[in-house]
Amino acid sequence: MPETILVTCATGNVGPHAVAELQKAGATVRALVLEDDPNIGRLPEGTEIHYGDLGDPDSLDAALDGVDGVFWMWPFFALDVTTAPAVLRKIEAHASRIAVVSSVGVHIGLEPVDNNCHAYLESIVEKTSLDWTFLRTTGFHANALGFAGQIRDGGVVHFPYGAATRTSVHEGDLAAVGTAALTQDGHAGQKYLVSGPEELSQEGQVRVIGEVIGRELGWQDIEHDDARRAMVDTGWPPSYADGALDYFAMLTKEPEVGSTVVADVTGRPARTFRQWVQERPDAFR
Numbered sequence: 001m002p003e004t005i006l007v008t009c010a011t012g013n014v015g016p017h018a019v020a021e022l023q024k025a026g027a028t029v030r031a032l033v034l035e036d037d038p039n040i041g042r043l044p045e046g047t048e049i050h051y052g053d054l055g056d057p058d059s060l061d062a063a064l065d066g067v068d069g070v071f072w073m074w075p076f077f078a079l080d081v082t083t084a085p086a087v088l089r090k091i092e093a094h095a096s097r098i099a100v101v102s103s104v105g106v107h108i109g110l111e112p113v114d115n116n117c118h119a120y121l122e123s124i125v126e127k128t129s130l131d132w133t134f135l136r137t138t139g140f141h142a143n144a145l146g147f148a149g150q151i152r153d154g155g156v157v158h159f160p161y162g163a164a165t166r167t168s169v170h171e172g173d174l175a176a177v178g179t180a181a182l183t184q185d186g187h188a189g190q191k192y193l194v195s196g197p198e199e200l201s202q203e204g205q206v207r208v209i210g211e212v213i214g215r216e217l218g219w220q221d222i223e224h225d226d227a228r229r230a231m232v233d234t235g236w237p238p239s240y241a242d243g244a245l246d247y248f249a250m251l252t253k254e255p256e257v258g259s260t261v262v263a264d265v266t267g268r269p270a271r272t273f274r275q276w277v278q279e280r281p282d283a284f285r
C-alpha cells in the first residue's frame with residue numbers, strides 16, 4: 001500500500017532530498033513549510049505543500065491528518081525544543097512510523113539528554129508507541145557551503161581546526177536511509193550511525209574543492225576564541241558554538257567515527273565529498 005509521509009524542515013539541506021527519495025520509493029510526500037518560506041522552490045514537483053510551524057503544534061493538524069510516517073527533523077537553530085513533546089503527541093496520534101534525524105554526538109555520548117538538542121528528541125521518541133528509527137548523522141557534506149564565500153573571495157578559508165577529520169555524509173544518502181526506515185520493514189528500533197564513506201579533514205575538503213573547480217585554495221587556522229566570537233555574532237547559540245568547536249578540537253587528534261550504514265541499508269555506496277562537490281561546482285565559483 002502506498003505510504004503518505006510528512007517531511008519537516010523540508011526546505012533545508014536534507015529536506016528536499018528526503019522528499020525526492022520518498023517520492024522515488026513511491027510514497028505520497030507532504031512537506032511542512034513555514035509561510036513565506038523563500039526556499040520553497042527547492043522542493044521537487046509533486047510535493048504536497050502544507051504550511052505549519054513546529055513552534056505551534058496546532059498548526060500541524062492538517063499536515064498530519066492521514067499520514068503513515070514522519071521524517072522528523074527539528075530546526076534547532078531557529079527553535080528550541082519546548083514544543084517538541086506536543087508536536088510528537090500529534091505525530092503519534094496519526095502516524096505509525098518516525099525517522100528522526102539525530103546526531104553522531106548522541107552516538108558517542110557527547111550530547112546530554114537535558115541539552116536542547118538531538119538527545120532530547122530521541123529520549124521523548126523512545127517513550128512513544130511509534131516504530132522509530134534514529135539517524136545519528138555525522139556532519140553534512142553541505143556544511144562546506146559555509147566555506148564558499150571565502151573561496152570565492154580570495155581562496156583562503158580562515159576557520160579553526162583544519163586538521164579536524166570527519167566522516168561527513170551526503171545529505172541525499174542520509175535521506176535515503178530515512179526513506180528506507182519509513183517505507184520498508186526491518187528498521188524499527190535501530191539507532192543508525194549514518195556517515196560518509198571516508199575520513200577527510202576540513203583542510204582536505206578545501207583541497208578537494210580546489211581540485212574540482214580548478215583553483216589552488218588555501219587554509220588558515222584561526223584561534224578557537226576568535227572563531228567562537230564570529231559564530232556567536234552570526235547567530236549560533238553559545239552552547240552550540242562551544243560544542244562544535246570542542247568537537248573539532250577533539251577530531252584533530254582522533255578522526256570521527258564512521259559506518260557502512262548507507263551502503264548496508266540502501267544497497268549502494270555512500271557518496272564521497274568529491275562526488276558532492278562535482279554535483280555543484282558553481283556553488284564555489
Ligand SMILES: NC(=O)c1ccc[n+]([C@@H]2O[C@H](COP(=O)([O-])OP(=O)(O)OC[C@H]3O[C@@H](n4cnc5c(N)ncnc54)[C@H](OP(=O)(O)O)[C@@H]3O)[C@@H](O)[C@H]2O)c1
Pocket residue numbers: 008009010011012013014015032033034036037038039052053054055073074075076077078079101102103104137138139140143
Ligand atoms: N549540519 C549538520 O552537520 C548536522 C549534523 C547532525 C544533525 N543535523 C540535524 O539535521 C537536521 C536537518 O538539518 P538541515 O541542515 O537540513 O536544516 P536547515 O538547512 O537548517 O533547515 C531548517 C529548516 O527548518 C525550517 N524551519 C525553521 N523554523 C521552523 C519552524 N518553526 N517550523 C517549521 N520549520 C522550520 C526552515 O525553514 P526556512 O528556510 O523557512 O527558515 C528550513 O526548511 C537538523 O535537525 C540538524 O540539527 C545537522
